Structure formats: C-alpha cells, structure tokens
Amino acid sequence: MQPATKNSTPTAAGHWPQAQVRTAIIAGAFCVIIAALMLINQLQSRSFDPLTAQELKQLKASLVQNPTDEGLKKQIRALDHNLRRHHSRHVLLAERGGWLLIVGASVFLFAVQSAIYRRKLPKTQKLDRTHETEDHAAATARMGVAMLGVMLGAAAWALAAETTTFIPAQTAKAAATTEAAAAAEPPAPTTPFPTPEELKQNWPRFRGPSGSGISAYANVPTTWNAKTGENILWKVPVPIIGPNSPVLWGNRVFLCGATEKKREVYCYDTTNGKLLWQKQVGDIPGTDPEAPSVMDEGGFAPSTVATDGRRVYAIFANADVAAFDYKGNRVWARNLGKFDDSYGHASSLETYRDRLLIQVDQGTGKDGKSKILALETATGNTAWESAPRPVPGSWSSPILINTGKREMFIVTAKPWVMAYDPASGKEIWRAEALSGEVTPSPVFGAGLVFTAIEGEKLAAIKPDGEGDVTKTHVVWSAEDGLPDVSSPLCDGQRVYLATSTGQITCFEATKGKKLWEKELDNISFKSSPALAGDKVYFFSDKGSVIVLQAGNEYKEVARAELGEEVLSSPAFADGRIYIRGKKSLFCIGSKK
Amino acid sequence: MRRLVRGCLWLALLGLPLASAFGVERFPPPEFDAGYKMPVTTVPAARAQWLSYLDVAVLVAALALTSHLVLRKRSRDGVLAVSVFSLLYFGFYQQGCVCSIGSVQDITLALFNSGYVVPLTTVAFFLLPLVFTLFFGRTFCAAVCPMGAIQDLTLLKPVKVPAWLEHVLGVLPFVYLGAGILFAATGSAFIICEYDPFIALYRRTGSFGMLALGAAFLIAGIFIGRPYCRFLCPYGALLSLVSRYSKWGVTLSPTDCIHCQICDTACPYGAIADPTLKDPHPDPRKRKRRLIALAALVPLLVVLGGWLGGRLGVPFSRMHATVSLAEQVAAEDAGKVKELTDASKAFRQTGQPAEELYAEALRVRGRFVGGSVWFGAFVGLVFGVTLISVSEPRKQDIYDPHPGDCVSCGRCYVYCPKEIVRLKRIQSKNVIPLTPVRGEQKS
Known part of the structure; x- marks a missing residue:
C-alpha cells in the first residue's frame, strides 16, 4: 500500500499495483466461478425439493386412492429418501460455496482497495459561488424536499384509500359495549349475604349450590370439540396449574392457584374469558415460610374457592385463608396455623349466611387438632369453632344442606359422617360410615345424605336423627363401584358413582338397589359428576366427557373431548359449562 | 484492465449475497412410519451471560479506540483497521445482533409495554454510542457499526451526490425512525431489524428479498458512499442530531484553512460543509x-x-x-x-x-x-x-466537516495539505535528532 502523498520508488509504483490488480482479477474470476457453480447448484436443487416435487405429490395422491398399496408406499419412501438426500447435498454445497465466495470476495476487495488506496484526487474545480447560485441550490433543495413530501403524502393517501377492511364496523360498538360490560362491576349488594335464590342461580362453591353438582340450567351443550372450536366459547390459560374447580357469580369466574412461594386468586370475565384480575394473597402474619408437603396432583391450591356475591374466599395448603372483593382488593387474610396434613389440606370452602365454614381436619384424630371453623365473611374473625373432632385428616369437602326442617353442615372424615348446626357449630348427629383416606365429598338428595369411599361403602343416611345414628339412620349401604376421589351424584331418584378405574355405577336412591354399572376402557374419573337437566356429565382425567341420560339404564348420549387433562369438576351457568383443564379454563356453550 | 477489475467486482458483489441465499432450509419429517426414530429435539444452549458482557466491553473498547484514533491520532489507517475488526466481530461473529440500530425498537417497546424486559446489553448498545457521540462525534459510525464498516470497505468509486438530493434523501432516516418507533411501540414489528439489508449476509442465510436488498445496497455502495447510513439508518438520524452538540467532533484545520476544497473532494459522504459567502445577501x-x-x-x-x-x-x-x-x-x-x-x-x-x-x-x-x-x-x-x-445553512468561514453529517471516517485527514503539514511537524518533533559520530566530524 502506497500513500499517494509520498513519492514512491519506481519499483514499488510499478510492481505493487500490478500485483494487486492481478490478485483482484484472480479473486474476481474465482468469485465468478463459485457464484456460477452455486447458481447451477441452486437451479439443480429445485428439482430435488421434497416440498414441491411433483412426482412425490402425484404418488401421494395415488396413495390416497389406494391406501393399502404397499408397493406404492415403498416407492414413495424411496423417492422421498432420494429427494432428501439430494436436497441435503445441495444445501451442504451451498454452505461451502458461501464460505468460498466470502473468502474470494474478501481477497478481491482487499486487492482492489489496495490498488486504489489513497489514489490521487482529481483537481478541484474552483466553484464560482455567488448568492445567486446558492439561492438557486437552496431553491432546488426545497423543491426536492417538497416533492418528496408530496410523493410521500400521495402514497399515504393512496394507501389509506386503497385499504379495505373486512372487520365488521359494528364490532367496534359491540367491542366497546362488551368491554364496558366486562369492566362494569356487578351492582353492589345491599345485604350482607345472598338469598337462597341467588345461591341457586349461581355456582358459589365446589360442585355448586350445596355441593350437589346439579345445574339450575338444562340448556347446556352435550357436545363440543376443542380441535374445531365447536361450542367452545372461549379458552384461556390459567396462570398456575391446579385441580381446584371454577366458581361462578354473575359475570365472574373465580379460580385460585399456588406454588411453593405464592398464592393467587383469579377473576375472569364470563363474557370473553378475559382475566380481570390476578391477585396474590401476599404475606400473612403467622404463615410458615416453609412450604407444606403436598401431593403432586393436588398441589398447593387443591381447595376450590367459595363466593357469596360480595367477596371471594380462598384457602391454601399452607393454611392461608383470604377474602377478596370483586375489584380484587384483599379484604382480609389470616393463617390458620400449619396443618398437620402430609397430603396437603384439600377441603373446599362453604359459606353460610355471613359465615365462611372451613373443615380443618388434620392429625391423627386423637390429638384434638381437627375442627370446624366459622369465620365472619366480612372480617375473617372467628365466629365459632366446633369441639375437637375425633377424626384424622380428611380431603373431602363439606356441604350445607337444608332438609326442609333445618339447615345442617355435613362433614365427612374417617370414620364419621357428622352434621353440625351451621349457626352455632354444635354437633347434631354422627354416623360411622367411612374408613381410609376420605376424599369424595358427601351429597344430599332424595332426602338422604350419601357418602362413599373405596374400601368401605356407599351409605345413605337419613339426616333427621340426633347423636350417634349409625344403627338407626343408615337407610341402606352398598359396596359396588366405590369411588376413591370422585364424589357421588344424586339426581333425586338415583345415585351415580364414578371411579378411578373407569367404572360408573348407578343405584336407586331410596332403596339402594344397583340399577346398572358400566366399565369404560382407558377411562379414569377424579372429577365429580354433574347433572344438567336430565343429562349426567362425567369428565375423565384425560379430558373426555361422557354424557349419559339420567335413568335406570346406561344410555350414553354423547362424548366430547376437551383436549386437556381434567381433575376439577365443572361449573354450570345459563347455557354454559365452565371447566378447568390442566392448563386452561374453558367456557363451553352454544355459539348461536 | 480497470474495466475488467470493475466487472469482476460487480460479479463478486452480486454473488456474495447469493451465497447465503442457498442457505439452510428446513422441511417436515417424513410422513411415513418407516421405522425411523426421530431424534429428540434439542435446543441450543442460551448464549452465556458473560459473552453479553464481553460484547458490551468490546463495544466500549471499540468506541474508545475509534474516538482516540479519530480525534487524537487522526489516523485513517487505524479507523480502517477497527472497521475490519467490527465487521468481523459485530458483523460475522455476532451476526449483527445485538446492534445499536435495532435497539431503538427494544427501548421503544419497553417504554410502551411494561411487560417487555430489555436486557441490559441492549440498553448498553443503545446508550453507549449516543453517549460517545455526545462527546466525540459519530465515532460509532466511523468504525464500530458493522453496517457502516461493510459499506465503508466496499466503497470503491465514490460519486458525489448532488447537494439538493442529499438534503432530500436526508429526510428518509427520520421517517424510517418514526415508522420504526410506531411499529415497535404498538408491538407489531421490529421493521428496522426485518429490513436490515446486511443481516442476511452476516448470517449467510435469509429470504430472497433480504438478500436482494443487501445486494442492492452493496452495489449502490460501490459508488455512493454509505447509502444506508446516510439515507436510511434511523439510528444514524439520532446520532446525527446528537453529534450536532458533541463536545469534540472532527475538525480539519480551523485556523489555517486555505479553501483548497480537497477535503470536499476527498469526502465520499458529502459531509464537508462549504464556508458561508462573506459578502452580504443582495436581498x-x-x-x-x-x-x-x-x-x-x-x-x-x-x-x-x-x-x-x-x-x-x-x-x-x-x-x-x-x-x-x-x-x-x-x-x-x-x-x-x-x-x-x-x-x-x-x-x-x-x-x-x-x-x-x-x-x-x-x-x-x-x-x-x-x-x-x-x-x-x-x-x-x-x-x-x-x-x-x-x-438557512449553518454559518462558517472554512471548509469543515458538518458535525451532523460527518461519520468521522478520517478520509479527509490524509488529503488536507495543512493537516499533512501539521502531522509532519508533530512527527518531526518526536524524531530523535541524529548526532554525527566523532570520526565523521574530524573528516
């Protein structure tokens, strides 16, 4: 490289540039050859593109006509393999060619740059600059800028004019209305707790009003398809995976979720599935910083929340209980003291008037740790606490029933089914009907309380006794098709049981006669069945739903797939089913 | 011979981006179950965090070195060497990402979307060149930006763009910057990255459109100095604004300019501003x-x-x-x-x-x-x-680089006669004078 400002020796001036020029020629020729070869390679590779090869397409089309033609399959495989082999070879050649071209171009550029390094500049022309020429140049520049502005403006105008939109205009209003509706808060209740009618119209707790699993609405779909979207109104992700079930009130859906470190409550808009708020319970004095031991399936939030239309209440495996208002503000929170429960507390909540009822069964049954707690829904203060219960840990959820004569709070744990006065916490009656690790919840129907647990029995108990009614009020019992997790369902005439082994059994409700049983292959039930109209819905662990006609014979009405695993139980509203899958919350309903 | 060289050059530059056009393609696995077991999908490990910090360190070092070479050493050769390094490191090794030009969009999106977290490396790539420009002029453009570097190295026969056209096209980077911010702020697209003309070259793969765009800029860049930097680069637009207020920028010989116009001829980027006419305007x-x-x-x-x-x-x-x-x-x-x-x-x-x-x-x-x-x-x-x-052009008495337009490449240093004299004077001061040996003195 020789600066032009220096006087070079004749030798250098003569030889260096020549050498650089020769190098540039050779490198340029090399680049041309490589580029040409690569171009040929590219053109050739088109014939071996597995995506576009016509012959392969024709053969595949033939196979559709003759799907059993083994010879044709072999031919397609051979051709497919051949195409891929050639294609891979061309890709490899292109890659290597690319490197060669880069190297060649680098040498070329280096040589040319060296040859022209600090070349002598052309003589400068003395410009005759005057104000006139300057003004003229400025005017030209202004004109140019203005022209560019006009061109851009015209292009913008043309683009705007040419663009057509197919999105319906009325959707704008609808969107605004929908958004306004979604954002609108439900009218503030004027009473401290809901009426029984309000409770029936909603789905305020696990398995709905009284934990019966019975929908007040029969107009819900029996079929849907998660793949095609048929009857799936919306599907939204749930921030934390968990088995607890959705709870409904008005246009709100509530869920909760928890990890070792955080506990959250979610509020969704039923209209569109929008997550309206997601609130952490946060720090509560007394909470053990060490996470409790829980089962994988249950996680840290197995209990379903409860709501009374004023607040939503949640309990977690670490004994945190919290209440949030419908705006997502935490109203109160407290910790009940670390649970002595190796599987993790899983009982769901129930409300009674202005009380939040909590089944706190834990320990061995002899240590006096188990009890029922009633908290004031407005403040979280303890309203009453039952006498120590002679039961160990239980994972079933209590129910509040009305026998027509009085209201009772039915709580199940090994070995007792016990009824309490929800107002005072006084025990009313108890019946020995359970054993093992009690997970299915009781259900009330046909004037009887039904409890069931694998390894013990299905018991039908008349709830009008007092004291120990084991020998006097257990109307009938049965030992077939006993569930381990899923709760019974009573449609008023029959009781349905579903097991983890895929068996569905039906008993006559008042007499206990087994009406039918059905073994379903590759099916397992942990979700509890539900009734809508005269249809019984069974959600399997894998996300299949089997819809049966409620009756004295097994009659399958429909099957549908959710496309996600299901451990929770469904919630029902007017024309809709809400179900929580492993990852998502689904709203199922007719789109018409 | 020159024609031949020029022809070869054209072909080479046309072919260069083609190399990457034939890059890796992917197609679905076989549709038939022929007993072949699909390999388990593996995901390449994320780039080590310390490498990101290294990138920032290299950026700082390159900016500092270039600023030193441009303002203190006034060395065009040094700038050229850093350009080659930047092309290799920030271009081919880093594959053009993270780059300061695209970082404008990351910062914008983070400002408009609280859920978008910008890595500190990206913030550094956005801020550091601006800070250096505020003090030392556009030294980032001079040799650190790989996009500037590749255009600088492929410039072979510069043609002067008419001043009026320079003004007209100078609007485009700001329009592009505005569009880039709009689309980033709305979370729609990072158009500055999507239409980065040289990224396909650095990665040796890309769509035909990208490659064609890159080829077009490279070919244009043989004759028009840094067409992307001057007439499109949105980050250049920002730097251009900042560099107008830089504390130390590139100057030639402000005290003894002889109005020879050599610098104006030497500058391939039209960045030398003419002196204002001394006589008053007639109207x-x-x-x-x-x-x-x-x-x-x-x-x-x-x-x-x-x-x-x-x-x-x-x-x-x-x-x-x-x-x-x-x-x-x-x-x-x-x-x-x-x-x-x-x-x-x-x-x-x-x-x-x-x-x-x-x-x-x-x-x-x-x-x-x-x-x-x-x-x-x-x-x-x-x-x-x-x-x-x-x-209303900026008023000045001499030919001097325009602080907004000058990319601090240092080309004008080696042609300015007064600068050459000045450099020689400094050089001679540093030379140790030879003292004759005694024998020679006697004779």
Missing part, C-alpha cells in the same frame, strides 16, 4: 420573508402530517398480528378469500368467537390510529425543519 428582506414563511409552514405541515398519518392507522395496523388475523378471518367469513391460512385455521380451532378477535383487533387499531397521528406529525415537523435548514 436580505426577501430572504427574511422566506424564512418567516417557512417557519409558519412548520405547524401547518405538522397538522397536515398528523391528519394524513391518522388515515394510515388502518393500513399500518395490518402489521399487527391480531389485526392481520382478524382481517383474514373476516375476509374468509365474508367469502372474500377462499384459501384459509395456517393462522386462521389455528384460530378457528381455539373456539374463540370471531367477534372477540374483531373487538381486540379494533382496540389495537385504535392505538395505531393514535400512534400514526403522532408519526405523521413528526414527519411533517421533519419536513418543515428540513425546508428551513436548506434555506
């Missing part, structure tokens, strides 16, 4: 009136631009995935298109009602309309200010 009142008229035009252009920009909200919003999908679904439902796209098929499988998608799309579009008004107003302002600046 100062006309000039003043024009200036007042242009100043009055600025707000009008802002309003007009805002209005036009607002009209662009609908077409621009199609860049957003939700709006694009909603348009496709709506067109399908209206029977306007027969072919379903993968996206519309996937949407229909979710079961989400189309009305909800439309509602969301309209909400996004609303944001776009608002953003487009601001974008249009900004473009109007740029045009207005440009009209004033071309009418």
Whole structure:
C-alpha cells in the first residue's frame, strides 16, 4: 500500500499495483466461478425439493386412492429418501460455496482497495459561488424536499384509500359495549349475604349450590370439540396449574392457584374469558415460610374457592385463608396455623349466611387438632369453632344442606359422617360410615345424605336423627363401584358413582338397589359428576366427557373431548359449562 | 484492465449475497412410519451471560479506540483497521445482533409495554454510542457499526451526490425512525431489524428479498458512499442530531484553512460543509420573508402530517398480528378469500368467537390510529425543519466537516495539505535528532 502523498520508488509504483490488480482479477474470476457453480447448484436443487416435487405429490395422491398399496408406499419412501438426500447435498454445497465466495470476495476487495488506496484526487474545480447560485441550490433543495413530501403524502393517501377492511364496523360498538360490560362491576349488594335464590342461580362453591353438582340450567351443550372450536366459547390459560374447580357469580369466574412461594386468586370475565384480575394473597402474619408437603396432583391450591356475591374466599395448603372483593382488593387474610396434613389440606370452602365454614381436619384424630371453623365473611374473625373432632385428616369437602326442617353442615372424615348446626357449630348427629383416606365429598338428595369411599361403602343416611345414628339412620349401604376421589351424584331418584378405574355405577336412591354399572376402557374419573337437566356429565382425567341420560339404564348420549387433562369438576351457568383443564379454563356453550 | 477489475467486482458483489441465499432450509419429517426414530429435539444452549458482557466491553473498547484514533491520532489507517475488526466481530461473529440500530425498537417497546424486559446489553448498545457521540462525534459510525464498516470497505468509486438530493434523501432516516418507533411501540414489528439489508449476509442465510436488498445496497455502495447510513439508518438520524452538540467532533484545520476544497473532494459522504459567502445577501428582506414563511409552514405541515398519518392507522395496523388475523378471518367469513391460512385455521380451532378477535383487533387499531397521528406529525415537523435548514445553512468561514453529517471516517485527514503539514511537524518533533559520530566530524 502506497500513500499517494509520498513519492514512491519506481519499483514499488510499478510492481505493487500490478500485483494487486492481478490478485483482484484472480479473486474476481474465482468469485465468478463459485457464484456460477452455486447458481447451477441452486437451479439443480429445485428439482430435488421434497416440498414441491411433483412426482412425490402425484404418488401421494395415488396413495390416497389406494391406501393399502404397499408397493406404492415403498416407492414413495424411496423417492422421498432420494429427494432428501439430494436436497441435503445441495444445501451442504451451498454452505461451502458461501464460505468460498466470502473468502474470494474478501481477497478481491482487499486487492482492489489496495490498488486504489489513497489514489490521487482529481483537481478541484474552483466553484464560482455567488448568492445567486446558492439561492438557486437552496431553491432546488426545497423543491426536492417538497416533492418528496408530496410523493410521500400521495402514497399515504393512496394507501389509506386503497385499504379495505373486512372487520365488521359494528364490532367496534359491540367491542366497546362488551368491554364496558366486562369492566362494569356487578351492582353492589345491599345485604350482607345472598338469598337462597341467588345461591341457586349461581355456582358459589365446589360442585355448586350445596355441593350437589346439579345445574339450575338444562340448556347446556352435550357436545363440543376443542380441535374445531365447536361450542367452545372461549379458552384461556390459567396462570398456575391446579385441580381446584371454577366458581361462578354473575359475570365472574373465580379460580385460585399456588406454588411453593405464592398464592393467587383469579377473576375472569364470563363474557370473553378475559382475566380481570390476578391477585396474590401476599404475606400473612403467622404463615410458615416453609412450604407444606403436598401431593403432586393436588398441589398447593387443591381447595376450590367459595363466593357469596360480595367477596371471594380462598384457602391454601399452607393454611392461608383470604377474602377478596370483586375489584380484587384483599379484604382480609389470616393463617390458620400449619396443618398437620402430609397430603396437603384439600377441603373446599362453604359459606353460610355471613359465615365462611372451613373443615380443618388434620392429625391423627386423637390429638384434638381437627375442627370446624366459622369465620365472619366480612372480617375473617372467628365466629365459632366446633369441639375437637375425633377424626384424622380428611380431603373431602363439606356441604350445607337444608332438609326442609333445618339447615345442617355435613362433614365427612374417617370414620364419621357428622352434621353440625351451621349457626352455632354444635354437633347434631354422627354416623360411622367411612374408613381410609376420605376424599369424595358427601351429597344430599332424595332426602338422604350419601357418602362413599373405596374400601368401605356407599351409605345413605337419613339426616333427621340426633347423636350417634349409625344403627338407626343408615337407610341402606352398598359396596359396588366405590369411588376413591370422585364424589357421588344424586339426581333425586338415583345415585351415580364414578371411579378411578373407569367404572360408573348407578343405584336407586331410596332403596339402594344397583340399577346398572358400566366399565369404560382407558377411562379414569377424579372429577365429580354433574347433572344438567336430565343429562349426567362425567369428565375423565384425560379430558373426555361422557354424557349419559339420567335413568335406570346406561344410555350414553354423547362424548366430547376437551383436549386437556381434567381433575376439577365443572361449573354450570345459563347455557354454559365452565371447566378447568390442566392448563386452561374453558367456557363451553352454544355459539348461536 | 480497470474495466475488467470493475466487472469482476460487480460479479463478486452480486454473488456474495447469493451465497447465503442457498442457505439452510428446513422441511417436515417424513410422513411415513418407516421405522425411523426421530431424534429428540434439542435446543441450543442460551448464549452465556458473560459473552453479553464481553460484547458490551468490546463495544466500549471499540468506541474508545475509534474516538482516540479519530480525534487524537487522526489516523485513517487505524479507523480502517477497527472497521475490519467490527465487521468481523459485530458483523460475522455476532451476526449483527445485538446492534445499536435495532435497539431503538427494544427501548421503544419497553417504554410502551411494561411487560417487555430489555436486557441490559441492549440498553448498553443503545446508550453507549449516543453517549460517545455526545462527546466525540459519530465515532460509532466511523468504525464500530458493522453496517457502516461493510459499506465503508466496499466503497470503491465514490460519486458525489448532488447537494439538493442529499438534503432530500436526508429526510428518509427520520421517517424510517418514526415508522420504526410506531411499529415497535404498538408491538407489531421490529421493521428496522426485518429490513436490515446486511443481516442476511452476516448470517449467510435469509429470504430472497433480504438478500436482494443487501445486494442492492452493496452495489449502490460501490459508488455512493454509505447509502444506508446516510439515507436510511434511523439510528444514524439520532446520532446525527446528537453529534450536532458533541463536545469534540472532527475538525480539519480551523485556523489555517486555505479553501483548497480537497477535503470536499476527498469526502465520499458529502459531509464537508462549504464556508458561508462573506459578502452580504443582495436581498436580505426577501430572504427574511422566506424564512418567516417557512417557519409558519412548520405547524401547518405538522397538522397536515398528523391528519394524513391518522388515515394510515388502518393500513399500518395490518402489521399487527391480531389485526392481520382478524382481517383474514373476516375476509374468509365474508367469502372474500377462499384459501384459509395456517393462522386462521389455528384460530378457528381455539373456539374463540370471531367477534372477540374483531373487538381486540379494533382496540389495537385504535392505538395505531393514535400512534400514526403522532408519526405523521413528526414527519411533517421533519419536513418543515428540513425546508428551513436548506434555506438557512449553518454559518462558517472554512471548509469543515458538518458535525451532523460527518461519520468521522478520517478520509479527509490524509488529503488536507495543512493537516499533512501539521502531522509532519508533530512527527518531526518526536524524531530523535541524529548526532554525527566523532570520526565523521574530524573528516
């Protein structure tokens, strides 16, 4: 490289540039050859593109006509393999060619740059600059800028004019209305707790009003398809995976979720599935910083929340209980003291008037740790606490029933089914009907309380006794098709049981006669069945739903797939089913 | 011979991007079960964090070194060497990412979307060149930016762009910057990255459009110095604004300029500003009136631009995935298109009602309309200010690099006769004088 400002020796001036020029020629020729070869390679590779090869397409089309033609399959495989082999070879050649071209171009550029390094500049022309020429140049520049502005403006105008939109205009209003509706808060209740009618119209707790699993609405779909979207109104992700079930009130859906470190409550808009708020319970004095031991399936939030239309209440495996208002503000929170429960507390909540009822069964049954707690829904203060219960840990959820004569709070744990006065916490009656690790919840129907647990029995108990009614009020019992997790369902005439082994059994409700049983292959039930109209819905662990006609014979009405695993139980509203899958919350309903 | 060289050069530069055109393609696995076991999908490990810090360290070092070479050593050769290094490191090794030019969009999106977290490396790549420019002029453009470097190295026969055209095209980087910010702020696209002309070259793979764009810029760059930097680079637009206020920028010999114009001829980027004419303007009142008229035009252009920009909200919003999908679904439902796209098929499988998608799309579009008004107003302002600046050039007595336009490449140093003399003087001061040996003295 020789600066032009220096006087070079004749030798250098003569030889260096020549050498650089020769190098540039050779490198340029090399680049041309490589580029040409690569171009040929590219053109050739088109014939071996597995995506576009016509012959392969024709053969595949033939196979559709003759799907059993083994010879044709072999031919397609051979051709497919051949195409891929050639294609891979061309890709490899292109890659290597690319490197060669880069190297060649680098040498070329280096040589040319060296040859022209600090070349002598052309003589400068003395410009005759005057104000006139300057003004003229400025005017030209202004004109140019203005022209560019006009061109851009015209292009913008043309683009705007040419663009057509197919999105319906009325959707704008609808969107605004929908958004306004979604954002609108439900009218503030004027009473401290809901009426029984309000409770029936909603789905305020696990398995709905009284934990019966019975929908007040029969107009819900029996079929849907998660793949095609048929009857799936919306599907939204749930921030934390968990088995607890959705709870409904008005246009709100509530869920909760928890990890070792955080506990959250979610509020969704039923209209569109929008997550309206997601609130952490946060720090509560007394909470053990060490996470409790829980089962994988249950996680840290197995209990379903409860709501009374004023607040939503949640309990977690670490004994945190919290209440949030419908705006997502935490109203109160407290910790009940670390649970002595190796599987993790899983009982769901129930409300009674202005009380939040909590089944706190834990320990061995002899240590006096188990009890029922009633908290004031407005403040979280303890309203009453039952006498120590002679039961160990239980994972079933209590129910509040009305026998027509009085209201009772039915709580199940090994070995007792016990009824309490929800107002005072006084025990009313108890019946020995359970054993093992009690997970299915009781259900009330046909004037009887039904409890069931694998390894013990299905018991039908008349709830009008007092004291120990084991020998006097257990109307009938049965030992077939006993569930381990899923709760019974009573449609008023029959009781349905579903097991983890895929068996569905039906008993006559008042007499206990087994009406039918059905073994379903590759099916397992942990979700509890539900009734809508005269249809019984069974959600399997894998996300299949089997819809049966409620009756004295097994009659399958429909099957549908959710496309996600299901451990929770469904919630029902007017024309809709809400179900929580492993990852998502689904709203199922007719789109018409 | 020169023609031959030129011809070879053309072919080489045409072929260079083609290399990457034939890059890796992917196609689906075989559809038949022929006993072949598909390998387990593996995901390459994320780049080590310390390498990101290394990138920032290299950036700082390159900026510092270039600033030193440009302002203290005034060494064109040194700048050239750093350019080659930057091309290799930030270009081919880093594959052009993270780059300061694209980082504008990351910063914008983070400002408008609290859920978008910008890595500190990206923040550093955005801020550091601006900070260095504030002190030392556009030394980032000189040799650190790989896009500038490749254009600098492929410039072989520079052609002077007429001054008026330079002014006209100089508006485009600001328009591009505005558009880049609009699309980033709305979460639609990082258009500055998507249409980066040289990224395909650095990665040796890319779409035909990208490669063609890169090839076009490289070919144009043989004759027109740094066409991307001067007439499109949005980050260059920012640096150009900042460098006008830099504490130390490139100057030639401000005290003894002989008006030889050699620097003006040597600068391939049209960055040497001419001295202002000394004699008074013959019609100062006309000039003043024009200036007042242009100043009055600025707000009008802002309003007009805002209005036009607002009209662009609908077409621009199609860049957003939700709006694009909603348009496709709506067109399908209206029977306007027969072919379903993968996206519309996937949407229909979710079961989400189309009305909800439309509602969301309209909400996004609303944001776009608002953003487009601001974008249009900004473009109007740029045009207005440009009209004033071309009418009232900066006053100066000598030929000197324009602080906004000069990319600090150092080419003018080696041609300025006064600078050569000055450098020689400094050099001679540093030379140890030879003392004759005694024997020689005697003889």
